[in-house]
Structure formats: structure tokens, C-alpha cells
Amino acid sequence: MSDSSKSTGTQPILGPPDTPPPPKGWLNSTVAGAGLTSALGDFCYETTTVILPGFLAVLGIPAAVLGTIEGIADAVASFTAMASGYIAAKLGHRKFLVLVGYGLTPLGQVLIAMSAGWPLLLSGRVVSWFGKGLRGPLRDAIVVQSISSETRGRAFGFHRAMDTVGAVLGPLLGVALLGWAQAWYPGNAAEPFRLVLWLSVIPGVLAVLSFLLLVKDPEQTPNPALKFFNVLRGLPARFKRYLGAVGLFGIGDFSHSLLILAATQLLTASMGVVHAAQVAGLLYVGRNIVQAVVSYPVGVLADRFRSLPVLVAGYALGALSAILTALAFWFRLDSIVFLGLIFLVGGIYIAVQEALESTVTADMVSADTLAISYGALGTVNGTAKFISSTAVGVLWTAISPEFSFGLAAALMAAGTVALARLRER
DSSP states (O other), X not given: OOHHHHHHTOOOSSXXXXXXXXXXXXXXXXXXXXXXXXXXXXXXHHHHHHHHHHHHHHHTOOHHHHHHHHHHHHHHHHHHHHHHHHHHHHHOOHXXXXXXXXXXXXXXXXXXXXXXXXXXXXXXXXXXXXXXXHHHHHHHHHHHHTSOGGGHHHHHHHHHHHHHHHHHHHHHHHHHHHXXXXXXXXXXXXXXXXXXXXXXXXXXXXXXXXXXXXXXXXXXXXXTTOOHHHHHHTSOHHHHHHHHHHHHHHHHXXXXXXXXXXXXXXXXXXXXXXXXXXXXXXXXXHHHHHHHHHHHHHHHHHHHHOHHHHHHHHHHHHHHHHHHHHHHHHTTOOOXXXXXXXXXXXXXXXXXXXXXXHHHHHHHXXXXXXXXXXXXXXXXXXXXXXXXXXXXHHHHHHXXXXXXXXXXXXXXXXXXXXXXXXXXX
């Protein structure tokens, strides 16, 4: 048993001490199945992400509300992530909880499709993100156990690439259907958005079936006597400093729904709101294409040069994306090329962040605390994004978008510096 297990006085969370080591080959049925499931899940909810700002615009809902909705949803996901790791460790039912998490996503889509104002929109987003928080840490823990430590970067890079394939195809189809549906509802600007939302439920249901049939969860020993706070206190000090850097960066790391809204507002004067929403959606699709293309090479780089230095570089690009957005508002730039540059940088840094935050976590903690460590990472990220998305949306409306994105850039830069100092230690 590891030192961490001894310090907490608990049994291992992820399995018995004699669990056999994972196979050397990384592209097994569990990794492939988790990747396909994530692709279908992202096909479902990223379609909503790309059209939600335009939907809110036709409903007359301001940026502050969008920021608040996204922030609350992120907060729900974060606290759910922490609880899911603990509950799974205590009861030993990881796969079941992951299936429930994926099942909540299409349910949230249904609520959003039925909404005529912000309350039901908020409810739908919260339901979907509750499912996201429930499944994320447990899915990642299952994937980690199916591979060797030397191939974590590749496996998670592949998983995030598959995840992003769905995030590309879903919004692309959503934007195309949005344009097609306008001919069917010439007098109602909201109905084309609703049609796309209803259709997005289908891949969400397929995601549940994919995980059920393809993913194998390694044997796990339930631990009814597990003490939550004892495990948290026993986590390594270096990992706690890492969480501090992640949290500081995350306080500035706003939801990219606000980037879509920014592009929509900057382009509306020259294109009109519906066309601007379509172009902004395509820019977001471009961001997702970049993320899909970059994710696996990022994993290969991390396996070769270590994950932490590559993550530092990704964080620096995140700060750059916020700076460029502030400049776009400052100079009132409606150039698709410049806006495309912002989404390009955003795609690269998101690829690094999503692929490597989990691998850095796995490098810092022992296997018997992995599920709860992933939960802690998700909680820090979600709490920080709640603050960021809410603050950026409110400051955008109350003061100016230049100020809100500039402040976000400063916080992301501070988190980058904190992470770099951790690397030096």
C-alpha cells in the first residue's frame, strides 16, 4: 500500500494492492470506447454551446445572464466531480455513475429546447453539467487504469482528440441545420434554434450506449469506511500547490461561450445577428478542429518532454487568447481573420489544458487516491470557472468587455507563472 494510503488509514480507492499492471498497449477497447463515448457526448452538448449565444440573443437575454448561467453550471459540475470520486470509492460503482452522467446530458438538452426564458435555460445547463461533473473524474480514472504510465499522454491526447471530433461535427451540423431551418420558420427567429437542440438529443443517447457496451471497468474494492477529509489531507503537498496554480489560472479562464458571444456582437453590425451567430459558430467549430488536430501531438510531446512544461506553455497561450479578445473590442475589430486567430489560439491552449491537467495529476498522486484527486482537480477547475464566467459576463455588461477580458488575461498570466514556479521546484 502507498504512503498516502497509510496516512489516511483507508483501503485503496481504485483497487486491491495486487491489481495487475495495465498492458503496455494504450489503444485498447476501454480507451477507444471512452473516446467514442466522449465524441458522441460532445456532439450532443457542444451543439448547444455553439448556438446558445445566438439563442439567447433572439430571446433578448444579455451577456451577464449567459456568463452567470455558464458559471453556475461550471460550479455544479465542479462540486459534483468531487462528490463522484468519493462516492465511487466508497461504493465501488464507477461505471454506473458514468452512465448516469452521460444520460443527464440529453435530458438537459430537452430542457433547453423547451425554454422561452432564462430559468429553463439555466435548469437545462445545470442538469447537463451535473452529468459532466459526475462522469468526468471516474471516466478518467478508468482510462488511467487501462494503460501504462509511459503512455498516459498518448491515451489522453487520443481521448481528447476524439472528444473534440464530436465537438467539431456537432456544431458544424448545428450551424448548417440552423441555416436550413430558417426557411421553415420565416416568422420565428427562435424556432430554428429549438429544432437543432431537439436533434442534438440523439447522439447524447448513443453516448450512453457506447460506454455501456465498450468500456470495461477494472475490478474495484468498495471502501465503506473511507473518510473523505482524511484522504484530502493526505494528498501530496506538491499536488496541492499544483491545484493552487490551476485555480488561479481558472479564475481567468472564462467559458468559450463568451468568445462566441464576443464574435457575434463584433460581427452583428456588418452581418446581422443570425448571420453573425452562424459565423461565430463556425469560428468555434474551427477552434474545435484545431483542438482535435493538436490533442494527440500534445500527448506525444508530453510523453517525451514531461507533461508539466508543456502545460505551462499551454497556459501562456490561454492568457494570450484573452489579451487578443480585449484588443478586438478595444479597436472594434470585425475582421474574421483576427477573430479566427483568437479561436485558433484558444483551440491550442484548450487542447493542452484538457489533455495534460489529468496526466500531471496522475504523475503527482498515488493510484489509491487517483479518483478523489481527479475530483479535487474538477472541483478547483469548476469553482474557478464559475467565478471567471460570471465575473467576465457581469463586468462586460457593467463596465466594458475590454476591462473584463483584460482582467481575465491578467489572472491567467498569474496562474501560468505559478505553474512555472512549481516546475522549477
